Amino acid sequence: MARVVVDVMLKPEILDPQGQAVQRALPRLGYQGITDVRQGKRFELELEGPVDDAALARVRQLAETFLANTVIEDFTVRVEEDEEVTTA
Amino acid sequence: MTTRIGVVTFPGSLDDVDARRAVRLAGGEPVALWHGDKNLHQVDAVVLPGGFSYGDYLRCGAIARFSPVMETVIEQARAGMPVLGICNGFQVLCESHLLPGALTRNDHLHFVCRDQRLRVENTATAWTGDYAEGEEITVPLKNGEGGYVADERTLDELEAEGRVVFRYLDVNPNGSRRDIAGICNEAGNVVGLMPHPEHAVEALTGPTTDGLGFFTSVLKKLVATS
Numbered sequence: 001m002a003r004v005v006v007d008v009m010l011k012p013e014i015l016d017p018q019g020q021a022v023q024r025a026l027p028r029l030g031y032q033g034i035t036d037v038r039q040g041k042r043f044e045l046e047l048e049g050p051v052d053d054a055a056l057a058r059v060r061q062l063a064e065t066f067l068a069n070t071v072i073e074d075f076t077v078r079v080e081e082d083e084e085v086t087t088a
Numbered sequence: 089m090t091t092r093i094g095v096v097t098f099p100g101s102l103d104d105v106d107a108r109r110a111v112r113l114a115g116g117e118p119v120a121l122w123h124g125d126k127n128l129h130q131v132d133a134v135v136l137p138g139g140f141s142y143g144d145y146l147r148c149g150a151i152a153r154f155s156p157v158m159e160t161v162i163e164q165a166r167a168g169m170p171v172l173g174i175c176n177g178f179q180v181l182c183e184s185h186l187l188p189g190a191l192t193r194n195d196h197l198h199f200v201c202r203d204q205r206l207r208v209e210n211t212a213t214a215w216t217g218d219y220a221e222g223e224e225i226t227v228p229l230k231n232g233e234g235g236y237v238a239d240e241r242t243l244d245e246l247e248a249e250g251r252v253v254f255r256y257l258d259v260n261p262n263g264s265r266r267d268i269a270g271i272c273n274e275a276g277n278v279v280g281l282m283p284h285p286e287h288a289v290e291a292l293t294g295p296t297t298d299g300l301g302f303f304t305s306v307l308k309k310l311v312a313t314s
Contacts, residue, residue: 010192014237015263017197066154069147069183071190072237 002051003080004059008068009040043067051079090117091310093303094131096161096177098123098152102139103174103286110286111135114303123155132310133170133214134161136177138230138284148191148233149179158184170214170306171278175231178270178280187271187280188246189238194231195263203295204229204283205257206269210250213276214309218301225298227288229261234282236264236271246271254281 010016016038023037043063047055060077068075093111095118097104108118119131123141128134141152152158158180165171165186173181181187194200205226208219219225238246243265246252254270262282270281285299 014192015195015235017193017195017263021197066150067146069150069190071182071188072192 002047002049004045004047004051004056004077005080006043006045006059006063006067006075006077007040008043008063008073008075009038011072011074014072041067090115091133091307092117092119092129092131093306094119094121094128094134096121096123096134096136096157098139098141098155098176100140100143101137101176103137103284104139106284107135107137107174107286110289110299110303113289114300114307116303116307121157123152123157126156126160128157128160128164132314133172133306134164135286136161136171136173136180137286138175138177141176141180144176144233147179147183149176149181149183152176152180153183162186165273165278168275168277170309172215172302172306173278173280174284174286175234175282178282179233181278181280186278187273188242189236189271191231191233191282192235192237192263193233194235194261199230199232200234200261201228201230202261203227204261204269206254206283207257208253209255210253210272210276212250213253213272213279213305215279215302215306216253217305217309219305224257225288225301226296227283227285227299228295229283231262231282234262234264236262236268236282238265243268249274253279254283 019037019039063075093116095107111118179191208223256267256269272279285302288294288296288299
């Protein structure tokens with residue numbers, strides 16, 4: 001078993017009203033100096049067998065067609081050890 | 089022979105019954121289609137209704153887009169069958185890439201529910217033939233994720249090709265780029281919009297009957313081409 005993590009974020013040019021709402025709440029909670037917040041999604045995929053190039057290619061395909069809408073979102077795929085494998 | 093118009097029910101669809109009623113009031117034969125059934129049961133057109141298909145999980149319309157019925161709807165839409173996506177149905181059409189762009193969370197974060205004035209800007213689509221170019225109509229609008237976005241090049245293309253079918257008047261209720269309320273594909277057989285024409289087909293229940301024209305338009309179009 002191995003874990004692959006897919007992070008999905010709105011593209012920089014797409015407005016993120018949820019992130020903005022979080023950011024606006026921060027001063028009220030006593031957190032100063034945070035100028036921007038962007039909110040995204042994290043998917044943790046448990047894979048059977050080894051995480052080889054073929055398995056990662058399949059995850060990337062899954063991320064591109066399903067987990068992310070590449071019209072408005074970017075995604076990254078990495079194996080759990082925080083080792084960056086690819087950037088969309 | 090009456091014209092058969094299919095209305096898909098996904099788990100979480102809300103406005104499928106209203107859409108079927110609108111078809112009936114316009115003089116067509118409504119046919120209930122099920123998300124798990126690839127068979128379109130010889131319908132001549134399909135309506136993807138509003139609601140929260142699959143709970144809006146992942147993204148609005150993202151899971152519905154991969155349902156068995158959509159395989160056939162996508163194939164038939166590419167072959168020219170008229171398809172109308174209302175609200176969640178519009179989101180499904182964008183996720184299916186039958187229409188460009190995407191629908192994002194309303195810029196003010198609030199759910200909107202109001203009677204919305206629109207301008208009909210393209211009357212050459214399968215669903216708008218009964219309107220006059222520039223006609224102003226009022227139909228209900230209710231959404232939380234109705235902000236239409238696309239890159240500037242796509243927006244310019246839509247404008248240049250006359251594919252902005254409906255534009256919001258008075259106020260932009262959700263932050264949609266260029267006040268876009270609805271668009272169509274290049275052929276004009278696939279139309280998607282966030283407002284709800286199927287809720288404006290009877291004086292008793294709607295603010296107007298301005299929405300009936302969608303359904304009478306497609307019936308005329310289908311009779312003319314059959």
